[in-house]
């Protein structure tokens with residue numbers, strides 16, 4: 001996985017530095033910034049690390065790396081999303097254009113369907129782009145899953161309403177809704193999201209509505225800013241980190257956990273339906289900073 005590349009860099013970095021002097025910690029902060037931790041977080045972590053190493057007398061590289069992992073652990077959160085059987089569950093996928101929302105909606109639908117959470121219905125609530133509706137319909141055909149869609153330009157709230165009712169009429173199930181994400185028109189986006197949010201909340205059963213923000217792991221700190229916008233607009237429950245196969249960084253999971261307290265639910269690691277797995281905080285940390293191998 002991509003995190004290994006960052007771990008390798010970190011290992012190399014530890015190998016290059018002969019002694020744990022001030023320059024070591026400064027360079028470590030730079031390495032963390034390069035890995036997308038965000039400047040503030042990187043400096044805070046390294047400052048704490050340096051103090052701890054001094055007070056606890058840690059000088060061995062392995063000890064320092066272990067301590068770094070310990071300091072980062074509270075910022076990496078995982079969450080498991082389990083639809084309630086016999087209830088109307090609505091999982092809304094949020095995110096800016098191109099991050100992989102539609103693909104993630106299909107991958108998620110495939111995964112939950114395989115686990116027996118039936119019916120799983122895809123809702124094409126990105127009505128802004130005709131191609132997004134078609135793309136979701138194509139996934140639905142390939143996966144033999146129902147896609148609730150309306151015409152291009154239709155009210156996205158109405159699509160979610162219909163999808164939720166379709167599931168309810170079958171005695172419960174899971175709606176996975178794709179949405180539009182035009183961040184350049186932020187005010188409109190926020191208004192539209194808030195409307196969708198009200199409808200999804202009112203049409204799903206209590207505790208069965210989740211808002212998942214899809215973040216492209218390759219966009220680094222930009223991803224954190226997107227998370228802030230969406231979180232402020234409607235409140236995000238968890239993240240889906242996509243394109244984790246194409247980045248050597250991936251620190252945005254840590255930054256979002258640290259800055260916004262958001263957990264990660266899933267990780268996308270390719271374009272196939274199966275390239276999708278539940279996020280494991282311990283595995284991420286181990287791979288990311290190279291505690292294992």
Ligand SMILES: Nc1nc2c(ncn2[C@@H]2O[C@H](COP(=O)(O)OP(=O)(O)OP(=O)(O)O)[C@@H](O)[C@H]2O)c(=O)[nH]1
Nearest residue numbers: 097098099100101102103132242243268269270271
């Ligand atoms: N390598 C890789 N590519 C991915 C992953 N997830 C999605 N993609 C690709 O990213 C591109 C964009 O994905 P979409 O699902 O169309 O993104 P979207 O957010 O729905 O985009 P819009 O419909 O434009 O809003 C596609 O080419 C996907 O195949 C992933 O985990 N890894």
